[in-house]
Amino acid sequence: MTGSTRPPSKFLAAIAQIQEMIKTDRLQSGDKIPSERELSDRLSIGRSSVREALRALELLGLIETRRGEGTYLRDFNNHQLVPLIGAFIFDGDPSKEDVRDVKAILELGCLAILSRKSGADFTRPESSFEQQIEAADNKLLRNIWKIIADYAGSEPDNERLKELLAAAKQIQYLKHQ
Amino acid sequence: MTGSTRPPSKFLAAIAQIQEMIKTDRLQSGDKIPSERELSDRLSIGRSSVREALRALELLGLIETRRGEGTYLRDFNNHQLVPLIGAFIFDGDPSKEDVRDVKAILELGCLAILSRKSGADFTRPESSFEQQIEAADNKLLRNIWKIIADYAGSEPDNERLKELLAAAKQIQYLKHQ
DNA sequence: GCTCTTAGGTGGTCTGACCACACAATTCCC
DNA sequence: GGGAATTGTGTGGTCAGACCACCTAAGAGC
Structure with a gap:
């Protein structure tokens, strides 16, 4: 028993750090955020985990990804959320x-x-x-x-x-x- | 131009199919959903993509994962959502x-x-x-x-x-x- | 000048390999 | 026989590498 508390998953860590990065760099809606590979490097987290974080944020409508171009911060007009949650809660x-x-x-x-x-x-x-x-x-x-x-x-x-x-x-x- | 519409991403397809599966099998809160590997098999989608879908659903508070045990449907007491969105919208x-x-x-x-x-x-x-x-x-x-x-x-x-x-x-x- | 080709970067996906963990069956010892 | 230790198997967690599809911009050719 090391007594060490289980560190938060890389997935959650990635989300937190991406948020932090956005805040620190004062990124605005429409701005581009670093590529998955660069995030993976900078955060020392595998690209898979970075992607899991990004996909989750995308589902929340907080970012937008464009294949071949990059990932962009999005304005808060959350299309996905209500239908998605609705589909789960109600039948x-x-x-x-x-x-x-x-x-x-x-x-x-x-x-x-x-x-x-x-x-x-x-x-x-x-x-x-x-x-x-x-x-x-x-x-x-x-x-x-x-x-x-x-x-x-x-x-x-x-x-x-x-x-x-x-x-x-x-x-x-x-x-x- | 082939005229073929771009198929929805595997990530979104996975979410949809998982939702469908939950509905079809009448899974309730607390029930276990198939393992990542089994989902990957049944949906013919790579485990990475399945994981991206599951992580997103987890962030939404719709499922809960327990390492070594499995993934479970969760009651809708969404802990993550408001703080997370709050952190983005407000400073x-x-x-x-x-x-x-x-x-x-x-x-x-x-x-x-x-x-x-x-x-x-x-x-x-x-x-x-x-x-x-x-x-x-x-x-x-x-x-x-x-x-x-x-x-x-x-x-x-x-x-x-x-x-x-x-x-x-x-x-x-x-x-x- | 203009168009076309090409090279590089980006997200999208899959695969295989580990690790850490939880649980159950099995084995072992008393 | 009964309890404890061991092992096996299945699960999520993570990583690295490999492709593919796509976009953009720089360069080549006219």
Whole structure:
């Protein structure tokens, strides 16, 4: 027994180091990252392991690979994630109804944040939802919304939003503790 | 120009086929999936490519691998996803405030769905949020909530929820079109 | 100048070889 | 016989090398 803790797998190490490299070198969306062979050299990790890391990041939509050219950092418009996860969790695609509800919920929440910011008597502004989401200034919310909206289609669906808003207004919250 | 469309990469094909296999064989969480070598054989895909697919699925939190034992289907409590994506999108972790807001938003939305179902004058029920999320019967909502709650910690945070609910009640929705 | 060829670099894939580990069957000793 | 040590087999983890398909740019030829 050496007492040495098992080192993290090369695969995870590669992901971490690639992330670190991106951060250190201040790489932006669209920038090229080093080739697999160079990464393998620089990180002293076999190319297979580097590839496993890159494939995983690719599946997450974080990078994009172009055969014959290289690997590029990608903007966060995650195409793969929701369908992929959906396919695993549900037996197939998530119900369209569910997706629309979740989208409306996020938008309702966005409006609630804006309302909280600007005080009482908040009126739904006229701007597009992209703008409202930006105004809410919550990156996590924005990104989740983007994923869902991408999947649901970005037609407004004001009806559903109004419906949920009306429902929300009926909620009597019990204070108790 | 042969006109032949480029076949999807073996890597993606492997993911698809593994998913298909899981579905066909009705594998549940905790079940073991075939070994890498067997998958390689059955799918006629090199072990490297199978591994790339498995690593990606592992990073997504969909499977779990245990050296010396095998690969197992995992319950969907995605540890990796949010931190990983967070690390890429934000420069580091998403703001705690943001995470708490999104969690509250999802819970507010859950209540709104329940309210819509049970008609007017809905009172926030006493049961735990797990139960309420289940009652809302929206798997997508449930799973997103699980991810966020896992990250935020599952302490109730009723204050934030009430705050957003109050804000939502102030929203005057403009009908126009 | 322009086109065509060529060389080099890149990702995509496969194979074979090890290692580290976990489990079960087997053997061995008492 | 029963328990402990050994071995065998299967698994994931990793690496190195070899091709292939593809893209780009530099060079050759006109």
